[in-house]
Amino acid sequence: METTTFSKRTATWTLMALAISAFAIGITEFIAVGVMPMLVSAFDLKLSTAGLTVSVYAAGIMVGAPLLTAWTTGLPRKKLLLAVMGMFIIGNGLTAIAPSFPLMLVGRVIAAFAHGLFMSTATVIAASVVSENRRASAIATMFTGLTVATVTGVPLGTMIAQVASWRVAFLLIAEFGVLALLGNWILVPANLPQPNQTARGGFKRILMDRQVVAGLVITALGYGASFPVYTYISALLAQLGFYGSARVIVLLVYGVAVAIGNTLGGKWANHKPLHALAWMFGADLLIMLVMPLGLGHLISGLILIMLMGLFAFMNVPGLQLFTMQSAEASHPEDAPLASALNIAAFNVGVMLGSFVGGKILDTFGLWATPFGGALFAALALLITLSLARKEN
Known part of the structure; x- marks a missing residue:
């Protein structure tokens, strides 16, 4: 991988943009737990069937992360990051407007693919914008968004769904994804180190x-x-x-x-x-x-x-x-x-x-x-x- 030196300010803004994106992606993963009872009612499902919104998502990450990363290694990092956030927005938008449960699961799979590819890509970006002895701290900063989302996703999703509806909750996540995409577009430098093609x-x-x-x-x-x-x-x-x-x-x-x-x-x-x-x-x-x-x-x-x-x-x-x-x-x-x-x-x-x-x-x-x-x-x-x- 080629090396590029970035200023502390550039690195800070980049890590902030990645952390915000990680927060949005983390909320998507765990919000399904909070809205599951509403999905049971909306689509007339068994609770165990509604649980597919969680298990299918996890499976999508496990399959999508390595496969999509292998296929996209040679692409410019910033362009790939923006494309991933676009995939994230589409997945959550489809989940929000899906007229049937199977189509909702398709939206969840798309969002899960974005999740897996984002985390692998963002980790490499975070480690590349700082010096060698700060790489773990940079990765930790990026992961802060995900760890906070891990805990707040269920209560936040439940609250929004109760006040409005579960569809509104997923639409808000898609809108937050738009903000994250804009943040990455503005704050992440274009001259990121380019990994060699796998x-x-x-x-x-x-x-x-x-x-x-x-x-x-x-x-x-x-x-x-x-x-x-x-x-x-x-x-x-x-x-x-x-x-x-x-x-x-x-x-x-x-x-x-x-x-x-x-x-x-x-x-x-x-x-x-x-x-x-x-x-x-x-x-x-x-x-x-x-x-x-x-x-x-x-x-x-x-x-x-x-x-x-x-x-x-x-x-x-x-x-x-x-x-x-x-x-x-x-x-x-x-x-x-x-x-x-x-x-x-x-x-x-x-x-x-x-x-x-x-x-x-x-x-x-x-x-x-x-x-x-x-x-x-x-x-x-x-x-x-x-x-x-x-x-x-």
């Missing part, structure tokens, strides 16, 4: 590279560690006595904790991401092991949930940076594809974590779900420590 066999090279594959596994396990608990956080808060507006306030505070953790994680992972990740997974493991003991009391339960939020997505910048660095070290032309596969790995973690949490919930009850997170964190920690020893 050579034939990129997927095979990456999947044969043990270090890159280990990074993808760590991403799925480490990021997925919070989801056995987070998937059922509303039920946990109800168990602690938080209902209605009080629950929304707690979720917003949780979102602040997530944003702080994401920023700190970026700073700590700037130099030695593996070492930083090991500490993060260790802290996450400890929190998950203690959490079942504290969930029976309001204060201790609330503190532990906030600590979970602080560490839940702290690992994201380091995970993304490590995978990119591993690919760059052996096959630089495959770095964008490795970034895209890592985005897919994040979503594998979400699906696995939610699945394991559901099984534990059905078998042992809500209080035991943190043990699923502890298992994920422990496995991520063991693999990370093994790689760190080899690095030393």
Whole structure:
């Protein structure tokens, strides 16, 4: 990849535009949870069928991110970014006006493809506009939009849908996408470093590279560690006595904790991401092991949930940076594809974590779900420590 030097001001504005876009894209992913009961009524569906709006979206990210990234690696970064935001607007617009549920799912798939391609492209852009020792922080800044959206998407989507309708909620997201597109057009420089065209066999090279594959596994396990608990956080808060507006306030505070953790994680992972990740997974493991003991009391339960939020997505910048660095070290032309596969790995973690949490919930009850997170964190920690020893 060719190198270009950017001023601090240009880098700041670029990262701001990317973070705003990431926020819009993140809201799209999670708003479906908040409006699902309304979709059941609007299209006369079973609740499980309406749940396809979430699972189809996640599948679209996992499939679309690596495939579309491989096909578009040689395109100019800014033009690709603008095209992706255009795809995002079309997907949400179609979702909003869809006269039938199948057509709505088509809109969700289009938006999911935009999501996956945006995250892989924006990660490479964020890392390219700053110096080598600030790449993790830059990635963290971009991901701040997504992490905040992760927490605010459900309450915000529910509120808008209740005041107006679910169609209005998706239209507003499409309109926000227009603002994000304009922000990228105005603020992102045109002379971004251009990655080399992904050579034939990129997927095979990456999947044969043990270090890159280990990074993808760590991403799925480490990021997925919070989801056995987070998937059922509303039920946990109800168990602690938080209902209605009080629950929304707690979720917003949780979102602040997530944003702080994401920023700190970026700073700590700037130099030695593996070492930083090991500490993060260790802290996450400890929190998950203690959490079942504290969930029976309001204060201790609330503190532990906030600590979970602080560490839940702290690992994201380091995970993304490590995978990119591993690919760059052996096959630089495959770095964008490795970034895209890592985005897919994040979503594998979400699906696995939610699945394991559901099984534990059905078998042992809500209080035991943190043990699923502890298992994920422990496995991520063991693999990370093994790689760190080899690095030393």
